[in-house]
Amino acid sequence: MRAGLRRTVGTSVLLASTLLPVLAQAQAQAGQRPAASRDTTRKAGTLSADERRAVQEAVGKARAINRRRLRGDSATLSRRNEEAATSAFGSPDARAVFDRARQAREAQDSALRSYRATTTQRMSVHMGARRLGLEKLLFRGENVADISWRRDVGVRVRPVGSRMTVPLASEVAGDFVSAVSIPYFPGREQLWFPSSDFGKVKTEVDDRDIIHPLARGAERFYRYDTGDSASITLSEGRVIRLQELRISARKPDWRTFVGSFWFDRDGGQLVRAAYRLSTEIDIWGVASEEAKKDILENASLNPVRDSVLRAQLPREVYVKDSIERAREGKSQGQNPDDEVPAWVTATMRPMRAKLDAITVEYALYKGKFWLPRAHSATASADVMFMRIPFRLDEKFTYADVDGDFTLAALPLARNRFDAGPGRDSTNVDLDTGVEVTVSAPGKRRVPTDSARRDSLEQRRYGRSKVTQCRTDSTWTKVEERYEGSLRIAYDMPCDMERLATSPALPALGANDEELFDLRSAEQLANALSMSLQVPFAPQLPTIRSGSDLFRYNRVEGLSAGVEVKQVLGAGYTLRGVGRIGHADLHANGELALIRSNGARTVSATVYHRLAAMNPEWAGALTLGPSLPAFLYGRDEGFYYRTYGFELGERREQRRGALEYRLFVERQWTAGDSDVVNTFSLARAFGDNRFRENLVSEPGSYAGVSGTWTRMLLERPRGLRMTGLARVEAATGTFEYARGAIESTISRPVGPFATALTGSIGSSIGRVPFQRGFAVGGVRTVRGQLPGTQLGDAFWFSRAEIGARNGAFRPVAFFDVGWAGSRKTFGSIQPQRGAGLGFGLLDGLIRFDIARGLYPSKKWRLDLYLEAPL
Numbered sequence: 018m019r020a021g022l023r024r025t026v027g028t029s030v031l032l033a034s035t036l037l038p039v040l041a042q043a044q045a046q047a048g049q050r051p052a053a054s055r056d057t058t059r060k061a062g063t064l065s066a067d068e069r070r071a072v073q074e075a076v077g078k079a080r081a082i083n084r085r086r087l088r089g090d091s092a093t094l095s096r097r098n099e100e101a102a103t104s105a106f107g108s109p110d111a112r113a114v115f116d117r118a119r120q121a122r123e124a125q126d127s128a129l130r131s132y133r134a135t136t137t138q139r140m141s142v143h144m145g146a147r148r149l150g151l152e153k154l155l156f157r158g159e160n161v162a163d164i165s166w167r168r169d170v171g172v173r174v175r176p177v178g179s180r181m182t183v184p185l186a187s188e189v190a191g192d193f194v195s196a197v198s199i200p201y202f203p204g205r206e207q208l209w210f211p212s213s214d215f216g217k218v219k220t221e222v223d224d225r226d227i228i229h230p231l232a233r234g235a236e237r238f239y240r241y242d243t244g245d246s247a248s249i250t251l252s253e254g255r256v257i258r259l260q261e262l263r264i265s266a267r268k269p270d271w272r273t274f275v276g277s278f279w280f281d282r283d284g285g286q287l288v289r290a291a292y293r294l295s296t297e298i299d300i301w302g303v304a305s306e307e308a309k310k311d312i313l314e315n316a317s318l319n320p321v322r323d324s325v326l327r328a329q330l331p332r333e334v335y336v337k338d339s340i341e342r343a344r345e346g347k348s349q350g351q352n353p354d355d356e357v358p359a360w361v362t363a364t365m366r367p368m369r370a371k372l373d374a375i376t377v378e379y380a381l382y383k384g385k386f387w388l389p390r391a392h393s394a395t396a397s398a399d400v401m402f403m404r405i406p407f408r409l410d411e412k413f414t415y416a417d418v419d420g421d422f423t424l425a426a427l428p429l430a431r432n433r434f435d436a437g438p439g440r441d442s443t444n445v446d447l448d449t450g451v452e453v454t455v456s457a458p459g460k461r462r463v464p465t466d467s468a469r470r471d472s473l474e475q476r477r478y479g480r481s482k483v484t485q486c487r488t489d490s491t492w493t494k495v496e497e498r499y500e501g502s503l504r505i506a507y508d509m510p511c512d513m514e515r516l517a518t519s520p521a522l523p524a525l526g527a528n529d530e531e532l533f534d535l536r537s538a539e540q541l542a543n544a545l546s547m548s549l550q551v552p553f554a555p556q557l558p559t560i561r562s563g564s565d566l567f568r569y570n571r572v573e574g575l576s577a578g579v580e581v582k583q584v585l586g587a588g589y590t591l592r593g594v595g596r597i598g599h600a601d602l603h604a605n606g607e608l609a610l611i612r613s614n615g616a617r618t619v620s621a622t623v624y625h626r627l628a629a630m631n632p633e634w635a636g637a638l639t640l641g642p643s644l645p646a647f648l649y650g651r652d653e654g655f656y657y658r659t660y661g662f663e664l665g666e667r668r669e670q671r672r673g674a675l676e677y678r679l680f681v682e683r684q685w686t687a688g689d690s691d692v693v694n695t696f697s698l699a700r701a702f703g704d705n706r707f708r709e710n711l712v713s714e715p716g717s718y719a720g721v722s723g724t725w726t727r728m729l730l731e732r733p734r735g736l737r738m739t740g741l742a743r744v745e746a747a748t749g750t751f752e753y754a755r756g757a758i759e760s761t762i763s764r765p766v767g768p769f770a771t772a773l774t775g776s777i778g779s780s781i782g783r784v785p786f787q788r789g790f791a792v793g794g795v796r797t798v799r800g801q802l803p804g805t806q807l808g809d810a811f812w813f814s815r816a817e818i819g820a821r822n823g824a825f826r827p828v829a830f831f832d833v834g835w836a837g838s839r840k841t842f843g844s845i846q847p848q849r850g851a852g853l854g855f856g857l858l859d860g861l862i863r864f865d866i867a868r869g870l871y872p873s874k875k876w877r878l879d880l881y882l883e884a885p886l
Contacts, residue, residue, distance in 0.1 A: 079325040107242030117285030138411040146883035158193040178519030217499040258282040268554040269296035277544035291541040297371035366563030370398040373615040374542040382418040393538040486511035526732035554586035569643040571652040571707040573598025625660040634796035641882040657713035677723030713787035720747025753782035772885035779810040792836035800850025800869035808837035823859035860884035
């Protein structure tokens with residue numbers, strides 16, 4: 018199963034990765050299919066790092082040959098494709114546009130001789146602990162580079178600026194240069210996807226990877242229909258007619274797209290497009306599916322692999338690899354290590370990713386050359402309690418198209434198996450990750466400051482840089498992409514730190530809207546409406562449980578949930594969740610019909626559930642409040658029961674989200690369990706017991722509620738400001754409306770990081786007790802008990818100061834707040850608390866020692882998720 022998981026994450030790592038190094042490496046190697054993901058990773062033995070890479074490349078070729086053999090002969094495939102084509106097209110016109118687009122994709126453009134362009138690129142990864150809440154910048158990479166290409170020479174890249182920003186780290190080593198996109202080269206794919214699969218045109222469909230909608234055989238997976246049409250009039254009066262082709266997958270599958278594609282009607286060239294994956298990626302589910310396919314495929318792979326390795330590798334390398342495979346097979350047998358333990362798959366849930374939108378725009382140069390102008394992608398991943406949004410934007414500006422300029426030839430590739438006479442070769446021990454330098458025979462050298470500096474540079478950038486920079490101010494790095502089909506020469510400055518401080522880079526505080534034409538991208542993405550979906554095609558339901566369906570609180574004790582989910586097609590999903598708590602033995606459940614197009618989700622739900630008073634502060638019955646409740650008997654929430662019906666919508670925006678619901682429900686006290694005796698780990702070692710739950714006022718209501726969150730300002734190492742607003746209005750037993758706003762401002766000041774949070778809210782009408790505001794506890798005033806003050810109005814403020822490095826940060830804080838009747842606003846002394854804390858991962862996990870100052874003057878220990886610092 019691990020092999021399947023590696024392949025799945027290898028394809029979607031830019032969407033679902035939770036580890037920054039993996040994410041950065043995947044993007045840095047864009048265009049290089051991770052061969053290791055196609056073969057079981059072995060422990061280091063006699064093979065050097067270069068030899069191992071050569072083996073992996075050969076194994077990749079063997080796998081491709083074997084897959085072509087398994088797919089069957091060309092006549093059979095052609096017959097199947099023609100049969101599928103009879104139902105793939107909505108009209109003869111759609112097929113005509115499709116055929117011209119396929120021919121244009123496969124044809125090699127021999128007219129364009131050269132171009133020079135500048136690329137600007139930004140990739141940002143954020144992280145948050147709640148669906149609607151404070152998101153922190155996890156990683157940002159930016160590039161500005163000059164790219165030159167000549168058909169008779171190849172591609173040369175001159176980085177102008179390259180910067181990686183990791184707020185969690187005090188120092189970032191390395192560069193982001195290898196992530197630079199090449200706008201055009203012969204055989205380049207017209208569509209774009211932040212993955213190696215969409216770099217070089219592949220004529221035939223590979224149903225184990227992302228399926229291109231124009232590849233031969235795609236008719237078996239897609240349906241096509243014409244949409245709108247448009248015309249472009251050039252300055253010389255020439256009119257170019259554009260035709261939209263609306264493409265949708267035949268069934269929900271993470272390998273397929275739905276989208277709006279605009280083609281030059283006469284030439285078939287792609288002009289602009291907006292597309293997304295036809296369904297979200299369930300990482301564990303896909304990995305399990307891929308593992309089963311691997312077992313069947315590997316049974317026939319070994320003979321082909323052996324033939325390819327024998328033909329392509331030097332005899333000594335082939336022998337070494339054979340010995341390692343034999344040793345591995347003897348020691349591992351059936352490879353039990355390939356199975357991910359059940360407790361891991363159960364704990365690491367949810368683990369899913371979705372691609373909201375990709376947009377591609379081309380521009381016409383010299384009246385005949387269509388070249389990419391802009392790319393944009395937005396995606397997100399959910400991993401346990403973490404939400405990880407991802408954005409990638411790039412644009413290209415051309416200084417010369419089809420001009421006659423000179424370009425230096427690309428350096429010759431070095432023989433990977435020959436370190437050269439008198440040179441050192443560097444290998445990597447894959448067991449320990451430690452580089453081992455093997456020196457060729459010669460005079461023994463004594464390390465000096467210069468030698469140590471060269472050693473550091475060699476580990477970071479390679480031997481080539483050290484050698485060239487001894488006699489020059491620049492050095493050239495040669496890289497291969499797309500299984501060796503494209504070679505790129507990077508002309509780099511010897512002083513690599515100059516790239517990070519280059520004036521050509523955008524200002525740290527510049528937002529995406531200032532750098533890229535996002536209005537045009539958003540207009541394209543609007544085509545991905547609810548109507549552009551896969552057809553109605555119900556899939557088999559799935560049943561699961563996991564850590565995301567377990568919770569612990571003062572009412573239910575341990576509550577275990579089971580989810581049944583069925584993808585119906587046309588954007589619809591049917592989801593049911595049932596649960597029961599061990600303390601109250603009260604069954605809860607909900608049944609929802611959900612429709613989504615990625616960025617927008619609409620749902621209709623009937624439910625009988627436990628609800629939280631002030632869920633924005635107590636964590637809304639999720640992992641955050643469950644951990645301290647179980648570990649030391651501290652539950653920050655107060656709860657009531659409700660049943661009813663709701664219509665909800667969630668709109669994800671580039672810098673925030675909007676969520677609202679219309680509801681009709683009945684509310685009453687969640688007091689039918691013996692909460693005093695509810696088990697907790699703390700009570701097993703002492704006499705800590707939960708406080709009793711608050712009594713609610715029974716009532717029936719119809720109303721609307723909404724939450725809006727927005728990143729108002731973001732400078733990676735400067736000022737950041739977030740805003741959040743909540744409103745609710747209802748009528749029924751009581752008529753009321755309530756609202757609150759909250760904002761957090763953070764910025765570094767010298768060696769320190771500071772944050773200030775302020776929030777205020779009030780209401781009108783008669784607010785039921787369970788819909789009032791409760792101030793006190795880790796989310797409002799630390800050091801005080803939850804619910805120290807309650808009422809229909811509130812305010813609080815929290816100030817924090819800590820170390821600048823966010824990986825592990827000591828923090829000092831002071832909180833002050835008040836809640837009560839709006840009629841007595843400001844007339845009652847506010848509660849206060851102060852203390853020290855320790856934050857991990859920029860406050861994603863936080864441990865505090867707080868001292869109440871008023872009214873309670875006791876010490877409290879708190880563990881929770883998502884703090885400003």
